[in-house]
Amino acid sequence: xxxxxxxxxxxxxxxxxxxxxxxxxxxxxxxxxxxxxxxxxxxxxxxxxxxxxxxxxxxxxxxxxxxxxxxxxxxxxxxxxxxxxxxxxxxxxxxxxxxxxxxxxxxxxxxxxxxxxxxxxxxxxxxxxxxxxxxxxxxxxxxxxxxxxxxxxxxxxxxxxxxxxxxxxxxxxxxxxxxxxxxxxxxxxxxxxxxxxxxxxxxxxxxxxxxxxxxxxxxxxxxxxxxxxxxxxxxxxxxxxxxx
Amino acid sequence: xxxxxxxxxxxxxxxxxxxxxxxxxxxxxxxxxxxxxxxxxxxxxxxxxxxxxxxxxxxxxxxxxxxxxxxxxxxxxxxxxxxxxxxxxxxxxxxxxxxxxxxxxxxxxxxxxxxxxxxxxxxxxxxxxxxxxxxxxxxxxxxxxxxxxxxxxxxxxxxxxxxxxxxxxx
Ligand SMILES: Nc1ncnc2c1ncn2[C@@H]1O[C@H](COP(=O)(O)OP(=O)(O)OP(=O)(O)O)[C@@H](O)[C@H]1O
Ligand SMILES: [Mg+2]
Numbered sequence: 001x002x003x004x005x006x007x008x009x010x011x012x013x014x015x016x017x018x019x020x021x022x023x024x025x026x027x028x029x030x031x032x033x034x035x036x037x038x039x040x041x042x043x044x045x046x047x048x049x050x051x052x053x054x055x056x057x058x059x060x061x062x063x064x065x066x067x068x069x070x071x072x073x074x075x076x077x078x079x080x081x082x083x084x085x086x087x088x089x090x091x092x093x094x095x096x097x098x099x100x101x102x103x104x105x106x107x108x109x110x111x112x113x114x115x116x117x118x119x120x121x122x123x124x125x126x127x128x129x130x131x132x133x134x135x136x137x138x139x140x141x142x143x144x145x146x147x148x149x150x151x152x153x154x155x156x157x158x159x160x161x162x163x164x165x166x167x168x169x170x171x172x173x174x175x176x177x178x179x180x181x182x183x184x185x186x187x188x189x190x191x192x193x194x195x196x197x198x199x200x201x202x203x204x205x206x207x208x209x210x211x212x213x214x215x216x217x218x219x220x221x222x223x224x225x226x227x228x229x230x231x232x233x234x235x236x237x238x239x240x241x242x243x244x
Numbered sequence: 245x246x247x248x249x250x251x252x253x254x255x256x257x258x259x260x261x262x263x264x265x266x267x268x269x270x271x272x273x274x275x276x277x278x279x280x281x282x283x284x285x286x287x288x289x290x291x292x293x294x295x296x297x298x299x300x301x302x303x304x305x306x307x308x309x310x311x312x313x314x315x316x317x318x319x320x321x322x323x324x325x326x327x328x329x330x331x332x333x334x335x336x337x338x339x340x341x342x343x344x345x346x347x348x349x350x351x352x353x354x355x356x357x358x359x360x361x362x363x364x365x366x367x368x369x370x371x372x373x374x375x376x377x378x379x380x381x382x383x384x385x386x387x388x389x390x391x392x393x394x395x396x397x398x399x400x401x402x403x404x405x406x407x408x409x410x411x412x413x414x
Contacts, residue, residue: 058403201374221395222388225366232356239356 024049024181024213030069030079039065040076041236052207052214054224057233063217064185066233070215071104071183072096084180101129105174105212109186112170113158119169120145120154126177144172148202164195171203175212182207184216188223200226245322247283248292248311249343252319255296255310258284268342268412284309292318319343323354326361329391341401345409355402362391362398 025047032040039062047053047070055063068074070081072088073096081088083103088096105126106112113122120141127137145154148168158166167187174182187203188196204226207214216227224230231238250256250264258280266274287293292315296308311319323340337358344351366388373384401408 058399219399221363221366221392222370224363225370225388227367230360230363232359239352 022049023047024084025070025215026080026082027066027070028080030066030076030081032065032069032074032076038236040069043079043233043236043238045070045231045238047213047215050211050213051229052204052216052227054227054230055215055217055233056219056224056230059219061233062236063233067183067185067215067217071106071181072100101126101177103180105177105179105182107167107170107174107182107184107187109189113166113173115158118155118157119150119161119165122158122169123173123176126173130177141172141176144176145169148172162195164191164198167191167195167199168202171199171206175206175210178210179212181213181215184214186218186220187216188218188220193222196220196223245319246339246343247280248287248315249319249322249339249347251293251309251311252316252343252347255308257306257308261309269339287315290314319347320349323349324357326354326357329362329365329394337398341405341408342412345405345412351405352402355398359395359398359402362395366391 023046025045027043027045030040030043030045031038043062043066045066055066057063065074069076069089072081072083072091076089079089083099086099088099091099100106113119114125117125120138123141123145124134124137127140128134132140142151142154145151148171150165150168150172153161153165153169158169161169171187174184182203184203188199191199200223203214203216206212214227216223218224246265246269247261250261256264258277261284262275262277262280265280284293287309288295291312293309293311296310323344327336337355340354341351343349344354369384369388369391373381376384
C-alpha cells in the first residue's frame with residue numbers, strides 16, 4: 001500500500017474481498033525476547049483475508065506480544081511478517097506507523113479512549129489523523145456511532161460511559177477509517193456476559209459485513225466462539241495440528 | 245478402556261488392577277471384582293490382552309494379564325479421539341488424561357484436541373443463536389456456559405499436568 005491513498009471509509013463501502021483462502025498476513029519463525037524472557041520462540045502463523053482468528057492460551061504465553069508483532073507495533077528479533085506482500089518486519093518505525101494508520105485498527109482491553117474528549121471526538125481521531133476535514137470526520141463518526149446504537153452517548157466523555165459502552169466506542173474508533181485488519185486484545189476482558197455478547201455481536205457483524213480481517217486475543221471461550229478458528233499460544237509457541 | 249490403559253503401564257493381576265482403578269478413578273463408584281473379570285474376559289476375546297503363563301496352584305485371581313499390540317492401538321485411538329462435547333463433566337476425559345500421563349503419552353495433545361472439539365461446538369451454538377428467538381437463544385446459552393466451564397477445567401488441568409502426573413504416580 002502506498003501512504004498517499006486516503007483511507008477508505010467504512011460505512012457504505014462494500015467488502016473488497018470475500019473471506020477466502022488468500023493469505024493476508026504470513027508470520028514465519030517469530031522470536032522475541034524481553035531481556036531474559038523469551039516471549040516468542042518460533043511462531044508460524046498464516047492469517048487469511050476476511051477471517052476471524054482467535055488467539056488463545058495461558059496468561060504470559062505471548063499472545064499480546066504476537067499481536068503487537070503482527071500489527072507492526074513491535075519488531076521481532078528474528079523471523080518475518082509479510083502483510084499483503086510487504087515485509088513489515090523490516091520496515092522502519094515511520095513506515096510501520098503509516099501502514100498502521102492506513103490499514104489497521106486496534107482495540108485493547110482498557111484505557112484506550114482519551115478521557116478528556118467526548119465519545120464522538122474520540123471516534124473521529126483516526127479520520128483527522130488521516131487528513132480528513134473536521135466537519136466530515138465528525139459526520140462520519142456520528143453515523144457510525146448511530147449504527148452501533150450509541151447516539152445517546154456521543155457527547156459523553158469516557159468516564160461517564162459504562163464499560164460496555166466505552167468498548168463499543170473504542171470499536172467504532174478502530175473501524176471508522178475502514179481498516180483492512182482489526183487487531184483486538186481482550187476486547188471483552190473486563191465486561192460481563194451480556195455486554196461481552198453485545199460487543200462481540202457488533203464486532204463480528206461489522207467485520208463480516210465489510211470483509212475486515214479480525215485477529216482477536218482472548219481467554220474467553222464464548223468470545224473465541226465468534227471466530228472461524230483458534231490457535232493456542234503456549235510458552236511462546238503455537239502448537240499446530242488443529243488448524244482447519 | 246481404562247483397565248486396558250492401566251495394563252499399558254505393565255502386566256498385572258486382576259486384583260492389582262482393581263486397586264489401581266479404585267485409587268485413581270473410584271471416587272464415586274468402586275469396581276466390583278466381577279466387573280473386572282468380565283471386562284478382562286472381553287478384552288481377551290478381542291485380542292487386546294493375553295494371559296501370561298498362570299502360576300501353579302492358584303485361583304483365577306492369580307492370572308497375570310499383558311497388553312497386546314491390538315490393545316496398544318486401541319488405547320492410542322481412545323486417547324486421541326476427542327469426546328463428543330456434552331455440557332456435563334467429562335469424566336472420560338479425566339480418565340484419558342490420567343492414562344496418558346501414566347503411559348508417558350502426550351496428554352497435552354489430547355487436551356488440545358478436546359479444547360478444539362469444544363470450541364467447534366461452541367461456534368455452532370453461537371451461530372445457531374444468531375437470529376434465533378429468545379427461548380432458543382437461552383437454550384444455546386445454557387449449553388455454551390456449560391461447555392465454557394469444561395474448557396476452564398481443561399485449561400486448568402493443562403496448566404497443571406506436571407502436578408497431576410506427580411500426584412498419580414505416587
Ligand atoms: N515490555 C515488556 N518487557 C518485559 N517483558 C515483557 C514485556 N512484554 C511482555 N513481557 C513478557 O513476555 C511474556 C509474554 O507476555 P505477553 O504480554 O505477550 O503475554 P500474554 O499471553 O498476552 O499474557 P496475558 O494473557 O496475561 O495478557 C511474559 O513473560 C511477559 O512478562
Ligand atoms: Mg496479553
